[in-house]
Amino acid sequence: MDYISGEILTKDGFITGHLGLQDNEMVNEMGKGTPPKEPIAKGLIIPTCVNAHTHLGDSFIRFQHLQLPRNVKELVAPPAGLKHRLLKQAKEQEILEGIQKSLMEMSIAGTSCFCDFREGGVLGIYQIRKAMKRCSIEAVILSRPSQMTYDKTELDRLLENSDGIGLSSISDWEPSEIEKLAAHVRKKKKLFALHASEVEREDIDCVLELKPNLLIHMIAATQSDLEKVSEAAIPVVICPRSYLFFRLKHNLELMKKTGVTLLLGTDNAMINNPDVLEEVKVLQKTKLFSLEELLTTVTYTPRKALNLDDCIQGRDLSGKYIVLERDSLKQIYASK
Numbered sequence: 001m002d003y004i005s006g007e008i009l010t011k012d013g014f015i016t017g018h019l020g021l022q023d024n025e026m027v028n029e030m031g032k033g034t035p036p037k038e039p040i041a042k043g044l045i046i047p048t049c050v051n052a053h054t055h056l057g058d059s060f061i062r063f064q065h066l067q068l069p070r071n072v073k074e075l076v077a078p079p080a081g082l083k084h085r086l087l088k089q090a091k092e093q094e095i096l097e098g099i100q101k102s103l104m105e106m107s108i109a110g111t112s113c114f115c116d117f118r119e120g121g122v123l124g125i126y127q128i129r130k131a132m133k134r135c136s137i138e139a140v141i142l143s144r145p146s147q148m149t150y151d152k153t154e155l156d157r158l159l160e161n162s163d164g165i166g167l168s169s170i171s172d173w174e175p176s177e178i179e180k181l182a183a184h185v186r187k188k189k190k191l192f193a194l195h196a197s198e199v200e201r202e203d204i205d206c207v208l209e210l211k212p213n214l215l216i217h218m219i220a221a222t223q224s225d226l227e228k229v230s231e232a233a234i235p236v237v238i239c240p241r242s243y244l245f246f247r248l249k250h251n252l253e254l255m256k257k258t259g260v261t262l263l264l265g266t267d268n269a270m271i272n273n274p275d276v277l278e279e280v281k282v283l284q285k286t287k288l289f290s291l292e293e294l295l296t297t298v299t300y301t302p303r304k305a306l307n308l309d310d311c312i313q314g315r316d317l318s319g320k321y322i323v324l325e326r327d328s329l330k331q332i333y334a335s336k
Contacts (some may be wrong), residue, residue, distance in 0.1 A: 001021065001022055002021045002040050003018045003020055003021065003037065003039040004019050004021065004042070004333060005019075005034070005035050005045075006039075006041075006042045006044055006045050006323065007043075008030055008045045008046075009044065009045065009292070009296070009299060011300055013292055014292055015030070015032065016032065016033070017031050017032040017033065018035035018039060019031075019045065040333070041323045041332055041333035042323075043323040043324050043332055044291075044295070044324040044325075045321055045322075045323050046295050046321060046324065047112075047299045047300070047303075047320070047322075048111065048112035048299075048322055048334075048335075049109070049112065049276050049277060049298045049299060050113045050114070050115075050276070050299065051114040051115070051265055051266055051274055051276040051298075052114075052115050052214075052263035052265040052276075052298075052306070053115055053239060053263070053264075053265025053266070053267060054116045054274055055116065055117050055267065055268045055270075056098075056102045056114075056116050056131075056274065057099065057116075057118065057119055057124060057127065057269075058083050058086070058087065058098070058268055058269055059095075059099050059101060059102040059269035059270065060095055060099075060270075061086055061270035062098070062269060062272075062273075068082065068270065068271070070245060070246050072198060072199050072246055078148070078168055078172060079148075083270060084119070087119065087120070092127065096130060096131045098269070099127070099128060099132075100131050102269045102273070103131065103132065105273050105275060106137055106274045107135070107136065109275035109276070109331065110277070110334055111137065111274070111275070111276060112136075112137060112138060113137065113140065113303075114137065114140070115139075115140040115142065115193075115214075115237075115265070115302075116128060116140070117142050117144065117193075118142065118143045118144060118166070120144070121143070121144070121145060121146035121158065122143075122157055122158060122161065125141060125143050125158070128141060138308075140163045140164075140191070140306050140308075141163050142162065142163060142164050142165055142166030142193055143159075143161070144165065144166060144167060145158065145181070148172055148173050148174075149174075149177050150178075150180040150184070155185075159184075164191030164192055164193065164213070165190065165192050166194065167193070167195070168194070169195045169196060169202065170196070170202055170206055170210070175206070179209075182210040182212070186211060192211070192212050192214075193214035193215070194210070194216065195216040196216065196217060196218055196221070197218050197220040197221040198216075198218075198219060199220060200220055201220045201225070204224075204225040204228055205228075208229070208234075212234060213234070213305075214236075214237065214306075216236070216237045216265070218236045218251075218255075219243060219249070219250040219252075223254050223257070223258060226255060226258040230258045230259050230261075233261070234261075235260075235262070235301070235302075235305040236261065236262055236263070237262075237263040237264065238250070238255070238262060238263075238264060239264070239266060239279065240264075240279050241266065241271070241279060241282055242267035242268065244282065252283075252286060252288055253288060256289065261301060262297050262301070263297055263301055263302045264279040264280065264298050264302075265279070266278070266279060276298050277331075280294045280298060280329060320334070321335050322335070
């Protein structure tokens with residue numbers, strides 16, 4: 001039997017111990033203290049990561065090495081942002097190859113699941129499923145209507161083929177249209193997520209009336225807004241490298257103060273590679289969160305928020321796991 005040892009991240013925080021392995025799979029529960037023989041790897045032992053917010057459809061743009069505008073509206077706002085124009089011009093094979101490259105990057109980085117906002121209606125769902133055919137990574141697919149209007153027939157097709165709906169923001173929709181859409185998604189018991197208060201503050205009461213399961217960004221929200229989100233127990237996904245790219249101010253101190261449940265995502269794959277541990281490294285520099293808190297935001301917290309069950313029964317690591325160097329968070333070992 002082989003062993004890995006170090007600080008093991010559990011639901012209750014880090015404990016010092018070791019795991020016994022047979023053919024690279026854990027065969028006994030974690031033990032405390034020193035293992036019976038020299039371990040094959042030492043470091044931080046954590047479940048594989050969950051990337052809680054991606055847009056993989058635009059991956060191909062990153063490989064074109066374009067000079068992209070650092071303005072959110074110019075680059076990503078639907079329907080006229082540069083991203084959407086490039087997507088319309090791109091051939092399907094180009095889009096698929098870009099997604100596949102991002103999937104490979106995630107796999108190498110120790111990510112086992114991601115939550116993707118799929119533009120392009122039913123075609124968008126088809127594209128990512130096609131790209132994932134030979135991929136071991138799991139996905140939570142949040143689709144998006146082809147137009148910013150409520151179409152019951154289209155929405156039924158989207159919900160039949162995806163895990164829910166992920167929208168840009170309430171600012172892009174007529175209130176009556178988005179209200180009908182949100183009610184439809186709730187009726188079907190699917191996930192409903194949307195971007196909120198990314199660049200400018202949006203009316204949090206209007207957002208919460210839609211009863212979303214997940215909010216993205218919220219970095220322009222006020223303390224009062226965040227308190228309401230925290231009280232409603234709605235998780236918020238933040239994407240630090242995206243904010244650096246767009247030179248956006250953040251309110252992470254308020255998020256910490258108000259106790260909002262935080263998840264981490266990498267956002268648009270045309271801007272950054274989809275390695276969610278890079279987001280952890282950025283937040284480490286702020287000194288607002290402990291390493292334990294940050295690693296929990298990419299392991300246990302998103303699994304609960306997205307209803308995933310690929311690992312962790314009680315205090316063990318019954319699913320896949322990775323071993324990281326403490327100082328660099330570089331991966332040094334991974335289960336297969």
